[in-house]
Amino acid sequence: MIVLKIRFTAGRYHATPWSRHVNEGAVEWPPSPWRILRALIAVWHRKFSNEISGPLVRGVIEQLTEPPLFHLPKAALGHTRHFMPQKDPLGKDKTKVFDAFVSVSPDDPLTAVWLDVELSEENRLLLARLVSGLGYLGRAESWVNMEISDQWDGIYNCEPIKDGDNVEGELVRALAALNPEMYMEWMNRSVAQVAGQASSRIKGRGKIKTGTPPIPPDLWTALHAETSDLQKQGWSSAPGSRWVDYARPGDSFQVTYKRRARIEKMLPTVARFVLSSAVLPRLTDTLFIGERMRQALMARSRGLDGSEHALPVFSGKALDGSALTGDHVHAFYLPADDNGDGKLDHITIYASKGFDLTAQIALNSVRKLWGSGGHDIDTVLVGLGDAEGYGGFDLRDGQTPQLASSRIWMSRTPYLLTRHPKKNGKDSPEAQLRVELARRRFPDPTKVDPLDHTMSSGKKIRWLEFRRIRKGGGGRLANPSGYGFRIEFPQEVSGPMALGYSCHFGLGQFIPVEE
Numbered sequence: 001m002i003v004l005k006i007r008f009t010a011g012r013y014h015a016t017p018w019s020r021h022v023n024e025g026a027v028e029w030p031p032s033p034w035r036i037l038r039a040l041i042a043v044w045h046r047k048f049s050n051e052i053s054g055p056l057v058r059g060v061i062e063q064l065t066e067p068p069l070f071h072l073p074k075a076a077l078g079h080t081r082h083f084m085p086q087k088d089p090l091g092k093d094k095t096k097v098f099d100a101f102v103s104v105s106p107d108d109p110l111t112a113v114w115l116d117v118e119l120s121e122e123n124r125l126l127l128a129r130l131v132s133g134l135g136y137l138g139r140a141e142s143w144v145n146m147e148i149s150d151q152w153d154g155i156y157n158c159e160p161i162k163d164g165d166n167v168e169g170e171l172v173r174a175l176a177a178l179n180p181e182m183y184m185e186w187m188n189r190s191v192a193q194v195a196g197q198a199s200s201r202i203k204g205r206g207k208i209k210t211g212t213p214p215i216p217p218d219l220w221t222a223l224h225a226e227t228s229d230l231q232k233q234g235w236s237s238a239p240g241s242r243w244v245d246y247a248r249p250g251d252s253f254q255v256t257y258k259r260r261a262r263i264e265k266m267l268p269t270v271a272r273f274v275l276s277s278a279v280l281p282r283l284t285d286t287l288f289i290g291e292r293m294r295q296a297l298m299a300r301s302r303g304l305d306g307s308e309h310a311l312p313v314f315s316g317k318a319l320d321g322s323a324l325t326g327d328h329v330h331a332f333y334l335p336a337d338d339n340g341d342g343k344l345d346h347i348t349i350y351a352s353k354g355f356d357l358t359a360q361i362a363l364n365s366v367r368k369l370w371g372s373g374g375h376d377i378d379t380v381l382v383g384l385g386d387a388e389g390y391g392g393f394d395l396r397d398g399q400t401p402q403l404a405s406s407r408i409w410m411s412r413t414p415y416l417l418t419r420h421p422k423k424n425g426k427d428s429p430e431a432q433l434r435v436e437l438a439r440r441r442f443p444d445p446t447k448v449d450p451l452d453h454t455m456s457s458g459k460k461i462r463w464l465e466f467r468r469i470r471k472g473g474g475g476r477l478a479n480p481s482g483y484g485f486r487i488e489f490p491q492e493v494s495g496p497m498a499l500g501y502s503c504h505f506g507l508g509q510f511i512p513v514e515e
Contacts, residue, residue: 002117003149005109008142013102015138018175025079025100030070030158031137034175034241037061039137040130041223047133052126058220060123064114065179067244070158073108077253113152158248169247176244183219183240215239267354268384271363273347276378277371280343283456286413287467290333290505292369293347301362313351313359329353332498335506336402338395342456348402350496360384391494393514405494406512411451413509414463414482416501429483436499443489451484470502477501
């Protein structure tokens with residue numbers, strides 16, 4: 001037994017059957033035995049003719065002339081259509097080409113089995129050598145990886161049909177080689193009879209001639225003949241070949257579609273704005289700028305969804321005016337002093353549920369914010385994405401520490417309490433911080449140290465220097481005094497991290513320490 005496993009490494013098999021035109025869209029499946037033998041002879045000529053003698057190769061090829069059994073993997077038909085230039089170098093005389101192929105998994109090999117063939121150890125090694133050098137089968141883009149074996153316990157699903165067999169499946173014809181004895185019988189027939197059957201009109205230079213095609217003296221020579229030469233000589237089928245009927249599965253090209261759960265398109269959760277002004281706002285104006293951005297987006301989004309209300313993702317309120325339920329699902333407006341000079345240069349807007357198309361329209365329409373002291377602020381939307389894409393410490397690459405990952409985090413703006421601390425120690429600033437971290441699904445800190453300031457341009461900025469009370473009130477504020485902390489977690493956590501009163505407007509921000 002000889003087993004040949006063929007893997008199509010590019011996932012495609014391109015081969016036009018004999019006597020068919022490429023634009024008919026027909027694909028040879030399974031590969032014809034004739035094609036396999038000729039491919040082995042071709043690789044011997046290209047790579048091993050100086051090492052292996054022709055008679056040795058001929059002996060192996062002639063033992064493989066019986067049509068093999070096949071196991072065909074699951075496959076699908078496909079094609080491409082394109083225009084190829086002919087003689088005109090400018091490509092004005094293009095012709096349409098229909099390129100059909102079989103699509104098959106590179107991991108699922110096609111197997112050809114010669115049940116009754118027994119090769120000597122020397123011939124088996126020779127065949128293995130030829131097979132190892134074969135890079136494609138059919139057209140040059142049909143890349144293959146072949147290996148031989150002498151064992152096979154699989155199922156044959158494509159077999160030659162014998163007289164009297166009940167055909168199950170789909171009938172296909174494949175070109176196979178005559179064995180040497182059959183070829184000699186064919187050769188011994190009347191030359192006149194063969195010539196009469198095979199002759200055809202042959203085109204010459206300005207003339208049409210008739211003649212008898214030359215008959216190869218043996219099968220080895222016939223297998224060497226170029227297809228184009230045989231067609232010019234008028235052969236309707238290659239000398240030394242025969243048609244073999246195979247029965248292949250009726251569902252050979254049936255594609256099975258698996259029902260999959262619908263995957264919603266991922267919405268961006270982060271919008272990044274650059275701030276520009278003759279006088280940029282100070283870091284201590286974080287709350288003011290966060291409120292200004294919210295007001296601008298509420299104004300720009302009002303009516304975009306067909307209602308008179310601002311989009312809930314920006315307002316934090318449902319259409320009936322009630323507060324959104326859920327764990328901080330509406331937007332955080334987080335002004336940032338990324339370069340550490342004490343001036344706000346960016347605003348990061350984060351919404352865990354993402355910004356839909358309507359919200360993105362509103363984000364793109366914001367061009368300016370009202371500033372304090374008569375200095376308006378120009379805003380430029382520089383990107384929409386996710387926290388992972390923008391998180392980091394490389395400012396030149398458009399990253400921001402607000403969204404980075406670290407084990408150690410420090411207060412950047414004051415943390416304001418939402419409950420009054422008790423004399424018995426309950427609801428202390430650290431206790432409220434730990435509770436809120438747990439609610440936001442951060443791990444329990446291993447260490448929490450108080451901080452009374454943040455640093456900017458080498459200077460201390462104490463929490464009382466920040467704006468800490470929203471215009472018009474709002475929110476639940478227990479104590480206007482600000483607090484700060486240095487937090488160590490047992491593992492890295494990712495931002496943004498904004499906690500406490502007015503955290504949606506930039507207060508209570510923490511930034512990571514780059515370790």
